Amino acid sequence: MHEQQQQQTQYEPKIVAFLCKWCSSAGSDLAGVSRIQYPANATPITVMCSGSVSPQYILSAFNKGADGVLVSGCHIGDCHYMEGNYYARRKLYMVSELLQFIGVEPERFRMSWVSAAEGTKYAKVVRDFVEDLRHLGPQDKLKAQRP
Amino acid sequence: MTKKRTGVFVCHCGSNIAATVDVAAVAAAMAGEESVVCARDYVYMCSDPGQNSVIQAIKDNQLDSVVVSCCSPNLHEKTFRENAKAAGLNDFTCEIANIREQCSWVHKDRAKATAKAIRISLSAVKRVSRNLALEPIGIGVTRRVLVVGGGIAGIQASLDLANSGFEVVLVEKNATIGGHMIQLSETFPTLDCSQCILSPKMVEITRHPKITLMTSSEVQEVTGYVGNFRAKILKKATYVDPDKCKICDDCAKVCPVVVPNQYDLGISARRAIYIPFAQAIPASYTLDESSCLGLNPVVCGKCKDVCEAGAIDYDMQSRTVTEEIGAIVVATGFDLYSQDHLGEYGHLENAVDGLQFERMCSASGPTKGKVLRPSDHKEPKDVVFIQCVGSRDPARHCSYCSKICCMYTAKHARLYKHHVPDGRAYVFYIDIRSGGKGYEEFVQRTMEDDETLYLRGRVSKIYEDNGKIRVYGNDTLSGQNVEIEADMVVLALAMQPSAGTAEIAKTLKIGRDKDGFLQEAHPKLRPVESVTAGIFLAGAAQGPKDIPETVSQASAAAAKVVTLLSQPRLIRSPTVARVRSRLCTGCEMCVDACPYDAIHLENGKAVVNDVLCEGCGTCSATCVRAAIEVKNATPLQIQEMIGAVLSL
Ligand SMILES: Cc1cc2nc3c(=O)[nH]c(=O)nc-3n(C[C@H](O)[C@H](O)[C@H](O)COP(=O)(O)OP(=O)(O)OC[C@H]3O[C@@H](n4cnc5c(N)ncnc54)[C@H](O)[C@@H]3O)c2cc1C
Numbered sequence: 068m069h070e071q072q073q074q075q076t077q078y079e080p081k082i083v084a085f086l087c088k089w090c091s092s093a094g095s096d097l098a099g100v101s102r103i104q105y106p107a108n109a110t111p112i113t114v115m116c117s118g119s120v121s122p123q124y125i126l127s128a129f130n131k132g133a134d135g136v137l138v139s140g141c142h143i144g145d146c147h148y149m150e151g152n153y154y155a156r157r158k159l160y161m162v163s164e165l166l167q168f169i170g171v172e173p174e175r176f177r178m179s180w181v182s183a184a185e186g187t188k189y190a191k192v193v194r195d196f197v198e199d200l201r202h203l204g205p206q207d208k209l210k211a212q213r214p
Numbered sequence: 215m216t217k218k219r220t221g222v223f224v225c226h227c228g229s230n231i232a233a234t235v236d237v238a239a240v241a242a243a244m245a246g247e248e249s250v251v252c253a254r255d256y257v258y259m260c261s262d263p264g265q266n267s268v269i270q271a272i273k274d275n276q277l278d279s280v281v282v283s284c285c286s287p288n289l290h291e292k293t294f295r296e297n298a299k300a301a302g303l304n305d306f307t308c309e310i311a312n313i314r315e316q317c318s319w320v321h322k323d324r325a326k327a328t329a330k331a332i333r334i335s336l337s338a339v340k341r342v343s344r345n346l347a348l349e350p351i352g353i354g355v356t357r358r359v360l361v362v363g364g365g366i367a368g369i370q371a372s373l374d375l376a377n378s379g380f381e382v383v384l385v386e387k388n389a390t391i392g393g394h395m396i397q398l399s400e401t402f403p404t405l406d407c408s409q410c411i412l413s414p415k416m417v418e419i420t421r422h423p424k425i426t427l428m429t430s431s432e433v434q435e436v437t438g439y440v441g442n443f444r445a446k447i448l449k450k451a452t453y454v455d456p457d458k459c460k461i462c463d464d465c466a467k468v469c470p471v472v473v474p475n476q477y478d479l480g481i482s483a484r485r486a487i488y489i490p491f492a493q494a495i496p497a498s499y500t501l502d503e504s505s506c507l508g509l510n511p512v513v514c515g516k517c518k519d520v521c522e523a524g525a526i527d528y529d530m531q532s533r534t535v536t537e538e539i540g541a542i543v544v545a546t547g548f549d550l551y552s553q554d555h556l557g558e559y560g561h562l563e564n565a566v567d568g569l570q571f572e573r574m575c576s577a578s579g580p581t582k583g584k585v586l587r588p589s590d591h592k593e594p595k596d597v598v599f600i601q602c603v604g605s606r607d608p609a610r611h612c613s614y615c616s617k618i619c620c621m622y623t624a625k626h627a628r629l630y631k632h633h634v635p636d637g638r639a640y641v642f643y644i645d646i647r648s649g650g651k652g653y654e655e656f657v658q659r660t661m662e663d664d665e666t667l668y669l670r671g672r673v674s675k676i677y678e679d680n681g682k683i684r685v686y687g688n689d690t691l692s693g694q695n696v697e698i699e700a701d702m703v704v705l706a707l708a709m710q711p712s713a714g715t716a717e718i719a720k721t722l723k724i725g726r727d728k729d730g731f732l733q734e735a736h737p738k739l740r741p742v743e744s745v746t747a748g749i750f751l752a753g754a755a756q757g758p759k760d761i762p763e764t765v766s767q768a769s770a771a772a773a774k775v776v777t778l779l780s781q782p783r784l785i786r787s788p789t790v791a792r793v794r795s796r797l798c799t800g801c802e803m804c805v806d807a808c809p810y811d812a813i814h815l816e817n818g819k820a821v822v823n824d825v826l827c828e829g830c831g832t833c834s835a836t837c838v839r840a841a842i843e844v845k846n847a848t849p850l851q852i853q854e855m856i857g858a859v860l861s862l
Binding site (some may be wrong): 079081083088089090093095096097098099100102103104105106107110111112113114115116118119120121122123124127128131132133144145146147148149150151154155159183184185190198 | 723746834
C-alpha cells in the first residue's frame with residue numbers, strides 16, 4: 068500500500084500542449100501575468116493555429132512518451148484564421164476515435180478552447196488534465212520501447 | 215546539414231524568472247546540446263548591456279542562430295531579432311523560449327520549473343536549428359480607412375484621419391451620427407452642453423471632402439489583410455433622399471403612425487417618418503420601414519403627397535457597397551445594461567435610467583429641460599440616485615466597475631438641484647471613484663454646494679407604494695438603516711458593449727475580453743490596437759470610459775493608422791506555406807482547406823500565393839503527403855520539438 072502510494076506521488080504525467088498563438092498561448096501568457104499557479108507537467112508548443120496540428124503530431128507525441136496531449140485553440144467561431152479551429156475539431160475528433168480504437172484511454176487526449184482572456188481557464192484545463200492523468204498512470208500503449 | 219552554431223541566452227528577468235527557475239542550470243543544459251556553441255545567463259537580457267552581449271556573442275562565436283529564453287515573444291521577440299540582425303544574421307534565425315509567463319510565473323516548485331524551462335528552451339533550440347533565413351514580403355497599401363461607429367470616438371478618429379489627408383469611410387448603423395454623447399445634456403466635469411461641443415464636429419463630418427458618411431449602414435463582410443482590406447457595407451434604404459430633403463417637417467405632420475422615439479429612450483414619441491433630433495447628421499428625415507403603414511401609396515402615401523422637394527422614394531432599395539481600405543477603426547460604443555436583469559429594481563414606472571434623465575435635463579429634450587417624473591409629469595421633490603446598478607456585482611451582474619457612473623451621478627444630482635432648487639437629492643454609492651482632472655472637486659461640489667446627501671451602501675429593498683418609491687438601504691458609515699420615500703429614482707446602470715459587438719468582432723476577426731468588450735492587443739503597451747494587424751479600437755467599445763478618455767483613444771487610434779498607412783510599403787511575415795512539388799499529387803485538399811484562397815493548382819501541383827497566405831498551417835495538417843508546409847514551422851521541426859518537450 069505504502070509503496071503504491073509512493074509510486075503514485077512520484078509519477079509525474081508528461082503532457083505536450085499544442086497552443087495556438089492567438090488565443091490559447093496568449094491565454095496561458097495571461098495566466099502567467101496574473102500569477103495563476105498550475106502544475107508544471109504540460110510543456111507548451113506554440114503553433115500558429117490549432118488547425119495546423121496534424122494527427123501525426125499527436126500520435127508521435129504518444130510514441131515519444133507523452134502521457135497526455137492537449138490541443139488548445141480559439142473558441143469555435145473566434146478563430147484568428149477564420150475557420151482553422153473547425154478543421155482542428157473535425158480532424159482531432161477523428162484522432163480521439165482512432166486512439167480509442169487502438170486502446171489508448173480517450174482521456175489522454177484533450178481539446179480545449181481557451182481565449183486570450185481566459186488565463187484562469189487555461190490553468191484549470193491543465194490542472195484537471197494532470198489530475199486525470201495521475202489516476203490513469205503512465206501511458207505505454209503507443210510508447211516506443213527503447214532497448 | 216552543416217553543423218549549426220546556436221547561442222542560447224537565458225534571462226533572469228531580475229528575480230522574475232531566476233527566483234523559480236535555476237537559470238544557470240538551464241544554460242548549462244543547453245550548453246550540452248550538440249548544436250549549441252555558447253550558452254549564458256544574464257540578469258536583464260533586454261537591457262542595453264544585455265542586448266549588446268547578445269550581439270557581441272553572435273560575432274565572437276560566429277553564431278548562425280540564437281535562442282533567448284525569457285518572457286513571452288509578444289514582448290521581446292522583435293528586440294532580439296533586431297539584435298540578430300544587428301550582428302549580421304537574418305531575423306528569422308532567432309527564436310524565443312517563453313520561460314516566464316508560461317513557466318516561472320505559474321510554478322513554485324523550483325526543480326519542476328527548471329526542468330520545464332529546459333524543455334521549453336530545448337524545443338526552441340531544435341526549432342531554430344532548422345529555421346530558414348527569410349526576407350519579409352513587401353506589399354502595397356490602400357491609403358483609405360474604414361471607421362465603424364459614429365459616436366464621439368468614430369467622429370474624432372474620422373476627423374483626425376481626414377485632416378491628415380487620408381480618405382475615410384464612416385459607417386454608422388443608426389440614421390444619424392452622434393452616438394450617446396449627443397443624447398447627453400451637460401457633461402462633467404465642466405458642465406458644458408454636450409450638443410454645443412459635438413454638433414460642430416458632426417457638421418464637419420458631412421462637410422469634409424475626404425469623408426464619406428454612410429448612415430443606416432452596416433459592415434457585412436471584411437476580407438483581406440492589413441493595408442489591403444475589402445469591406446462589404448450594406449446601405450439600408452431610408453426612403454428619403456438626404457440631398458433633396460429640406461427638413462421642413464411637412465411629412466411627419468401628416469404621418470398617422472406614432473411610436474416611441476428611441477433617441478429620447480421612449481420618453482417622447484415620433485412618427486414613422488422622422489428626424490431623430492433637430493441637429494441630426496445627415497440632416498434628413500428617414501422612414502422607419504418597420505412602423506410605416508406600408509411604403510405604398512395605395513395604403514397611405516400621405517408623406518409622399520406633401521413632400522414638395524420630392525425627396526421621398528418608396529422604391530428606394532438597400533444596396534451593398536464594396537470599399538477598398540487599408541485600415542479599420544472600430545468604435546461601436548456601449549449600451550446600458552438592460553433593466554430586464556434587475557428583478558425588483560427593473561422597470562418601475564418612476565425609475566429612469568441615466569440616459570433618460572439626461573434627455574429630461576436637456577433643454578432641447580422632450581420635457582424642454584424640466585425634470586418631470588414619468589407617471590404624472592410632476593416635478594419630483596425627493597430623488598434617489600443609485601450607483602453601481604449592475605456593476606461590481608460578480609454574483610449577479612457585471613463584475614467590473616463601469617467607471618463613469620460616479621461622475622455622471624454627481625452630475626445628475628447637481629443638474630437636478632439646479633432645476634429643482636427645493637428638491638432633495640440622495641445618492642447611494644459603494645465607493646466614489648473620481649480619479650481625473652477636476653473630478654474629485656466636482657463631486658465635492660455636488661455634496662457641499664448642491665447639498666446632495668451621499669449614503670454609503672447598497673440599496674436593500676425598493677418597491678412602488680402609492681405613487682412613491684420606497685427605497686431601503688443601510689448607510690454603512692453611520693450604521694443606520696435608511697428609508698426614503700422617493701418621487702423618482704435614477705439608476706446608474708452598468709455600461710456594456712453595444713448590442714452587435716459580438717457580431718462585428720466576428721466579422722472583423724478580432725477578439726473580445728471576458729466581459730464582451732473589444733480586446734486590445736496588450737493592456738498596457740498596445741491599448742488601441744486589436745490583435746489583428748490593421749484593425750484599431752476606440753472608445754467605449756473597448757471598455758467603459760468617459761468622453762475625454764474616448765477622445766484620447768480615438769486620436770491615438772487615428773495616429774496609429776497614420777503611422778501604418780504612411781509607410782510606402784507594408785511588410786508581411788514571410789512565414790508562409792510552401793509546396794514541396796515533388797511530393798504534391800494535386801489532390802486539392804489544401805486548396806479546399808485554405809481559409810484565404812491562397813492556394814491554387816498550376817500544372818497539377820499546388821502553388822501558394824505568398825501575399826494572401828497568412829501562414830496558419832491548416833493546409834499542412836490537411837496534406838496526407840506532407841507536401842505543403844509552413845516555413846519555419848515544418849512538420850520536421852514540430853516533430854523535433856515534440857521530442858525535446860518529452861526529453862526529460
Ligand atoms: C447617462 C450617461 C451620462 C454620461 N455623461 C457623461 C459626461 O457627463 N461626461 C463624459 O465625459 N462622459 C459621459 N458619459 C460617457 C459618454 O457617453 C461616453 O464616453 C461616450 O459616449 C463614448 O463614445 P463612443 O463613441 O465610444 O460610443 P457611443 O457613444 O456608444 O457611440 C457608438 C456609435 O457606434 C454605433 N454603432 C454601434 N455598433 C455599430 C455597428 N456594428 N456598425 C455601425 N455603427 C455601430 C452606434 O449607433 C453609435 O452611434 C455618459 C454616459 C452615460 C450613459
